Ligand code: CO
């Protein structure tokens with residue numbers, strides 16, 4: 001449905017593009033005192049998708065939150081995308097979301113019906129995920145915000161982190177890139193309706209389906225590709241795992257429609273932050289187009305899973321993924337640590 005106000009016009013940057021850069025966060029948290037707890041097996045020091053706390057031999061709890069300003073004008077769609085994106089960090093840890101809390105900021109310019117539709121989008125996605133929204137917190141402010149704080153569960157021995165990649169692993173990415181560029185260009189009216197529809201459909205797609213398939217195979221590492229871009233999240237995986245990640249540029253799935261706006265300079269601010277954060281760790285073997293590098297540094301909203309799969313399982317895992325998620329692709333592989341954390345093959 002359409003409302004009279006354009007939600008994205010109320011926002012200064014779109015979706016996960018609003019995320020503060022990883023380098024900035026590390027500095028902000030530097031030197032804080034915190035208790036250590038052997039049951040906290042993934043904490044903020046790991047720059048992972050969510051924290052994980054072991055309750056007993058069979059159960060660990062996963063906690064995460066994500067929220068952002070409108071990425072779409074349709075409030076129902078925005079609610080769905082924000083919820084799918086927040087739930088994703090639980091899937092990225094290999095878990096299943098169970099409980100969620102709404103996090104919301106509304107502005108005076110927003111009609112009640114639009115607020116209701118955002119929430120309905122969130123409830124529908126939580127329902128699809130098998131999770132329950134049990135409450136939340138709403139404030140009024142100058143810019144709309146919506147998202148969820150999510151609690152999920154996972155078996156302590158089945159936790160997937162972004163620091164477990166091993167030499168020999170094959171990398172699979174489950175959603176095409178270019179979301180940040182296309183949503184930025186859309187604000188200037190430069191993206192046609194069918195392309196936007198495709199992009200929105202992708203963003204509201206839960207990573208549940210790729211997670212449910214992936215966990216049947218030997219997965220050593222996983223993260224979802226969101227605000228820090230493919231290269232930013234790959235960089236964290238490479239650093240955390242002490243390996244080098246090789247990405248074959250021609251194999252990376254992306255929306256072809258993002259190429260032109262990228263060449264024209266419709267790059268979200270987050271892409272520059274991502275470049276600043278990870279560029280020093282990226283070696284380009286050969287010549288890569290500037291537009292393609294921008295796509296690789298493009299912040300994704302509700303992006304796909306990046307999986308490091310044991311080589312023996314990679315073909316079967318990809319085949320099963322492709323049955324329901326056709327864009328899923330093998331984009332590279334992992335080796336022992338070389339001079340650079342990331343090598344882009346052209
Ligand atoms: Co994440």
Ligand code: CO
Nearest residue numbers: 048049050089
């Ligand atoms: Co995260």
Ligand code: CO
Nearest residue numbers: 065066089226
């Ligand atoms: Co997140």
